[in-house]
Amino acid sequence: MIKGTVTNKDSFLNHVAKSLGRPRTSTRIEKPVWKYSPQQEVFKGYSQDELVKVLKLQGERIHTDVIETLVKDLPRALENVVMGYGGDSVVTWADPRFEEFGLTMLLNEGLPSKQVDVHVWDTELGDKNTEIAERANVGITFSDTTLAESGTVVLFNGKGKGRAVSLLPATYIAIIPKSTIVPRMTQVAEKVHRDNQNGEQVASCVNFISGPSNSADIEMNLIVGVHGPIKATYIIVNDK
Amino acid sequence: MGMKIGTAAFKERVDQGLSDSFMRGAVSAAQGRLRDGRLNAAEELGNWEDWRSHGEEIRKHTLEHLDYYLEMLVDNVSKRGGHVFFAQTAEEANEYITNVVKKKGAKKIVKSKSMVTEEISMNEALEKIGCDVVESDLGEWILQVDDHDPPSHIVAPALHKNKEQIRDVFRDKLGYKNSEKPEELALFAREQLREEFLAAEVGITGCNFAIADSGTVTLVTNEGNARMATTLPKTQITVMGMERIVPSWEEMEVLVSLLTRAAVGQKLTSYITALTGPKGEGDVDGPEEFHLVVVDNGRSKILGTEFQEALHCIRCAACINVCPVYRHVGGHSYGSIYPGPIGAVLSPLLGGYDDYKELPYASTLCAACTEACPVKIPLHELLIKHRQKIVEKEGKAPVFESLSMKAFRMGTASPTMYNIGSKLAPKMMKPFVKEDKIANGPGPLKNWTSIRDFPAPSNERFRDWFKNREKEESKS
Numbered sequence: 001m002i003k004g005t006v007t008n009k010d011s012f013l014n015h016v017a018k019s020l021g022r023p024r025t026s027t028r029i030e031k032p033v034w035k036y037s038p039q040q041e042v043f044k045g046y047s048q049d050e051l052v053k054v055l056k057l058q059g060e061r062i063h064t065d066v067i068e069t070l071v072k073d074l075p076r077a078l079e080n081v082v083m084g085y086g087g088d089s090v091v092t093w094a095d096p097r098f099e100e101f102g103l104t105m106l107l108n109e110g111l112p113s114k115q116v117d118v119h120v121w122d123t124e125l126g127d128k129n130t131e132i133a134e135r136a137n138v139g140i141t142f143s144d145t146t147l148a149e150s151g152t153v154v155l156f157n158g159k160g161k162g163r164a165v166s167l168l169p170a171t172y173i174a175i176i177p178k179s180t181i182v183p184r185m186t187q188v189a190e191k192v193h194r195d196n197q198n199g200e201q202v203a204s205c206v207n208f209i210s211g212p213s214n215s216a217d218i219e220m221n222l223i224v225g226v227h228g229p230i231k232a233t234y235i236i237v238n239d240k
Numbered sequence: 241m242g243m244k245i246g247t248a249a250f251k252e253r254v255d256q257g258l259s260d261s262f263m264r265g266a267v268s269a270a271q272g273r274l275r276d277g278r279l280n281a282a283e284e285l286g287n288w289e290d291w292r293s294h295g296e297e298i299r300k301h302t303l304e305h306l307d308y309y310l311e312m313l314v315d316n317v318s319k320r321g322g323h324v325f326f327a328q329t330a331e332e333a334n335e336y337i338t339n340v341v342k343k344k345g346a347k348k349i350v351k352s353k354s355m356v357t358e359e360i361s362m363n364e365a366l367e368k369i370g371c372d373v374v375e376s377d378l379g380e381w382i383l384q385v386d387d388h389d390p391p392s393h394i395v396a397p398a399l400h401k402n403k404e405q406i407r408d409v410f411r412d413k414l415g416y417k418n419s420e421k422p423e424e425l426a427l428f429a430r431e432q433l434r435e436e437f438l439a440a441e442v443g444i445t446g447c448n449f450a451i452a453d454s455g456t457v458t459l460v461t462n463e464g465n466a467r468m469a470t471t472l473p474k475t476q477i478t479v480m481g482m483e484r485i486v487p488s489w490e491e492m493e494v495l496v497s498l499l500t501r502a503a504v505g506q507k508l509t510s511y512i513t514a515l516t517g518p519k520g521e522g523d524v525d526g527p528e529e530f531h532l533v534v535v536d537n538g539r540s541k542i543l544g545t546e547f548q549e550a551l552h553c554i555r556c557a558a559c560i561n562v563c564p565v566y567r568h569v570g571g572h573s574y575g576s577i578y579p580g581p582i583g584a585v586l587s588p589l590l591g592g593y594d595d596y597k598e599l600p601y602a603s604t605l606c607a608a609c610t611e612a613c614p615v616k617i618p619l620h621e622l623l624i625k626h627r628q629k630i631v632e633k634e635g636k637a638p639v640f641e642s643l644s645m646k647a648f649r650m651g652t653a654s655p656t657m658y659n660i661g662s663k664l665a666p667k668m669m670k671p672f673v674k675e676d677k678i679a680n681g682p683g684p685l686k687n688w689t690s691i692r693d694f695p696a697p698s699n700e701r702f703r704d705w706f707k708n709r710e711k712e713e714s715k716s
């Protein structure tokens with residue numbers, strides 16, 4: 001990666017330090033040991049099953065259907081949701097989990113046999129992917145981490161995991177392996193922070209998605225589906 | 241439009257605000273809804289006070305070491321291939337942004353809602369070089385389509401317009417043919433804005449929190465417009481006030497949790513997007529070029545003073561939603577893009593006492609704002625400090641010392657009447673809105689409207705009016 005340029009840094013930061021009434025900081029500053037840490041208390045000690053319950057409840061509040069299924073029933077469950085959304089066209093990530101969870105047949109044969117176009121994100125095709133996603137009816141991704149409290153799927157985008165798959169299609173389906181569910185955003189933030197400190201770069205785009213897009217800008221009434229998907233379904237699957 | 245909205249004197253703005261029953265009703269209903277949302281979300285957490293204290297300690301530490309964390313941030317942004325520009329003034333920021341845009345030969349720019357770009361009048365600077373700048377937040381877009389009607393609320397900028405007015409705006413300006421149903425209006429906006437996103441060469445966003453130790457910017461939205469603006473255009477420019485920064489992901493997480501709860505009572509908004517540099521190698525979508533513009537524009541004047549805590553603000557609008565004065569006079573009365581209690585503290589600091597010395601008096605000092613603030617900024621104490629300084633400087637308080645107090649007392653002198661008036665206004669007023677005038681309302685509203693048969697402020701096209709006015713002046 002070529003380094004970017006930085007302009008006016010010293011004059012600006014010297015001025016900031018001066019305004020603060022001291023010379024510019026040149027040594028490492030450690031974060032203090034915070035006096036409060038309320039985020040650690042949320043759903044502390046909850047089992048995976050209890051977290052699933054929390055997630056399902058939150059799904060209702062954010063206008064998102066939440067379905068629970070076993071790995072062996074996943075293809076049928078996914079097909080049902082896709083067809084329920086009107087079939088037509090699907091775009092998915094290029095993600096080995098589709099195969100691991102036994103979805104290859106459905107994507108390669110099952111859906112096409114029902115006149116559903118399936119496009120798998122293909123880095124070779126460049127911007128063509130975006131065009132296809134823009135016209136697609138359904139976008140499907142796996143969830144990388146899932147937050148029970150807020151009903152959030154966390155997507156670390158990059159390479160085969162295009163940003164547009166969860167954004168441009170009219171509807172969105174997230175497949176949530178049960179093992180990815182954690183209490184809340186705290187756990188993701190801690191992991192990214194740890195990785196970062198170990199020199200591992202965070203993905204260029206991390207999305208925290210909680211249900212369909214919405215707005216309350218017209219007379220404060222909730223309208224679902226403004227720029228992003230109009231409907232969303234989460235399929236929680238018991239891991240293999 | 242810059243920080244300043246309108247040139248009317250404070251008193252006139254207040255009178256205008258008072259005269260608009262729909263606005264008052266809408267403001268009051270929205271305030272109530274947002275406030276209840278916050279209270280429910282707080283209650284659900286159980287230990288909301290600990291959350292607030294944690295937010296406070298994070299903000300305090302970060303601001304005290306602002307130079308350190310900004311340096312860390314920009315070093316990390318540049319490591320990830322992003323370009324950084326530090327702008328002391330609005331002009332410097334705009335010059336840099338317009339240069340980037342020119343270099344790209346860009347004509348169409350999509351923006352997702354951002355206070356700081358309003359503050360520096362970035363849109364005007366871009367329009368001057370011939371660019372089409374499209375606001376993509378639904379509320380902002382509605383205002384833009386309506387010839388730049390000024391916003392009235394930080395999180396709900398088009399709060400002062402009802403759905404019939406929005407339908408008419410769409411019909412008159414864009415040939416919209418459907419009904420005033422919010423879903424149909426939104427669908428129309430979706431279609432129109434999709435085209436804009438696909439055509440735009442540059443996407444411009446604000447920044448809720450920048451994360452120093454990873455070089456990340458975090459955007460919080462419900463509509464997904466910030467995602468669109470950072471997924472489709474090839475160039476992304478993010479503009480941030482220099483104080484909008486946290487040390488690491490761990491603190492970002494806490495402040496986002498506070499922000500979404502305090503702003504809209506949601507655990508998280510539909511989309512939180514954390515972006516680090518331009519798209520990575522092998523990524524298909526996302527910007528090829530990323531620019532971060534860090535803006536001072538008067539903020540450093542607040543550092544190291546008794547007002548430093550004002551920079552702790554995370555722009556949630558909770559203080560606005562509990563403010564009885566705001567409820568009464570509406571957002572436009574503050575004459576600043578920053579309304580409500582935080583606006584009354586911040587506007588004089590950023591814009592000077594000459595323009596904003598009345599604002600610290602637009603408060604009853606009831607402390608509801610301080611109590612609501614998720615990062616515990618002592619807002620009412622800062623307002624008192626302003627008053628002390630103003631009296632010191634001017635030798636006396638502004639003439640109408642307690643104009644807003646009077647306005648406020650008028651409302652509370654007859655609470656039932658006020659409540660009926662404000663709660664029912666949107667429904668009841670409809671048949672009585674004749675052309676652009678609010679005519680006499682029925683029953684209890686009559687007393688409120690009969691003496692105030694003013695043009696409804698929302699139809700006052702500030703820019704047009706202002707331009708004409710300036711022309712007239714230069715003639716004379």
Ligand code: SF4
Pocket residue numbers: 502552553554555556557558559560582609612613614615616617619
């Ligand atoms: S001052 Fe506090 S309550 Fe008001 S907008 Fe800022 S953070 Fe929110």
